[in-house]
Amino acid sequence: MGAEEGSNPPPPQAAPVARPQPITPAEFISWKQRKDAEEAARKAEAARKREADIASGAVQMNGRELFKHEPWVFDNDIY
Secondary structure (H helix, E strand, O other): OHHHHHHOOOOOOOOOOOOOOOOOHHHHHHHHHHHHHHHHHHHHHHHHHHHHHHHHOOOOOOHHHHHHHOOOOOOOOOO
16 A cells, blocks of 8 residues: 555646746736726627617517616606
């Protein structure tokens, strides 16, 4: 039993990736702003496409979209 334990070598460790220079706070902020802008653009495009699909009748509205759309409210009604 003791021989079996010693015969199994430990799994290879991943070599740490050495960065030539750590990033500065300004570089991080720039990267974060760029990443957030890309995500916002991607979400806006998806929302625009969903609205177009709903308008064309390709996709049905879900409950939240129907509630936000408020088709039962008419602006020209006077009580």
